[in-house]
Amino acid sequence: xxxxxxxxxxxxxxxxxxNIGFNLLLPILFLKKGDEWFGPSLESILKSPKDGTLVGSxxxxxxxxxxxxxxxxxxxxxRKWNFLSILGALSALxxxxxxxxxxxxxxxxAIKEAALPAILGVMTIITLKTRKPLxxxxxxxxxxxxxxxxxxxxxxxxxxKEFNQLLRKCTLFIxxxxxxxxxxxxxxxxxxxxxxxxxxxxxxxxEVGTMMGWSFPIISIxxxxxxxxxxxxxxxxxxxxxxxxxxxxxxxxxSR
Numbered sequence: 001x002x003x004x005x006x007x008x009x010x011x012x013x014x015x016x017x018x019n020i021g022f023n024l025l026l027p028i029l030f031l032k033k034g035d036e037w038f039g040p041s042l043e044s045i046l047k048s049p050k051d052g053t054l055v056g057s058x059x060x061x062x063x064x065x066x067x068x069x070x071x072x073x074x075x076x077x078x079r080k081w082n083f084l085s086i087l088g089a090l091s092a093l094x095x096x097x098x099x100x101x102x103x104x105x106x107x108x109x110a111i112k113e114a115a116l117p118a119i120l121g122v123m124t125i126i127t128l129k130t131r132k133p134l135x136x137x138x139x140x141x142x143x144x145x146x147x148x149x150x151x152x153x154x155x156x157x158x159x160x161k162e163f164n165q166l167l168r169k170c171t172l173f174i175x176x177x178x179x180x181x182x183x184x185x186x187x188x189x190x191x192x193x194x195x196x197x198x199x200x201x202x203x204x205x206x207e208v209g210t211m212m213g214w215s216f217p218i219i220s221i222x223x224x225x226x227x228x229x230x231x232x233x234x235x236x237x238x239x240x241x242x243x244x245x246x247x248x249x250x251x252x253x254x255s256r
Contacts, residue, residue, distance in 0.1 A: 031205040031208050035202050035206075064096040068089045098112060103198060106204075110186050110193065114183070121176075121181075121182065124174050128171050134174075138174050139170055150242050157241065162237075173226055173233070192211040
C-alpha cells in the first residue's frame with residue numbers, strides 16, 4: 001500500500017497555471033486591488049482609520065499567504081519538495097517581514113530582491129563539486145532528462161569526463177542567469193518601490209505589486225533566454241557524447 005501511495009504521489013505533476021496563479025497573479029491582485037475591493041470592509045471590521053497602516057498590513061499578509069499556502073499544499077499533495085514553490089514562499093515571507101517590520105525601508109526590500117538570486121547563483125557554482133550540484137536540479141533533472149539512460153551511455157562510451165566539463169560550462173550560464181536576475185531585481189525595485197512601508201503601507205503594497213508585474217518581461221524573460229541557452233548546450237552535448245536523439249534524451253513521462 002505504501003508503494004502504491006508513493007507511486008501515486010510521484011506521478012502527480014505540478015500545474016504550471018496553479019504555480020503562476022498562486023505565486024504571481026493572486027499576490028499581484030491583492031497587493032494592487034485589495035484595498036479597493038476589501039479596504040472599506042476591513043476598516044469597518046478592524047475599526048482602523050483610513051490613514052492607518054493596519055489594513056495595508058492585512059493586505060500584505062493575505063498576498064504573501066498565497067505562495068506560502070501553495071507551497072505547503074503542493075508538498076502535501078505530491079510529497080515532493082518543489083524548489084520554485086519553496087523559493088516563492090521564502091521570498092513572500094521576506095517581503096512580508098520587510099513590509100511589516102517597524103523601521104524597514106525600501107532599500108532593505110531592494111537588497112532582499114537581489115539577495116535571493118545572487119545567493120542561488122553563488123550556490124550553483126559552489127555546489128558544482130559536491131555530490132548534488134544545483135545545476136542538476138535546474139538542468140540535468142530526471143523529471144526532464146532520462147538521466148539514468150544518459151549516465152549509462154556516458155560510462156559505456158568513456159565520455160564522463162567530457163560530460164562533467166559540459167556541466168561546468170552550463171553551470172556558469174545558470175549562475176550568470178541568477179546574477180543577471182539579482183542585478184535587474186535590485187534596479188527594478190529601486191525604480192518602482194519608492195514608498196517607505198512604515199509611511200504608507202497601501203502605497204508600498206501597490207508598488208510591490210507593480211514590480212511583480214514588471215518582473216516577468218524585464219527580469220524573467222532575459223533570464224529564461226540565458227537558461228534556455230544553457231539547456232540547449234547541455235542537450236547538444238549529450239547528443240554528441242552519449243549518441244542519443246532528442247527523443248531518447250528527454251524523459252518520456254515528463255513529455256506526456
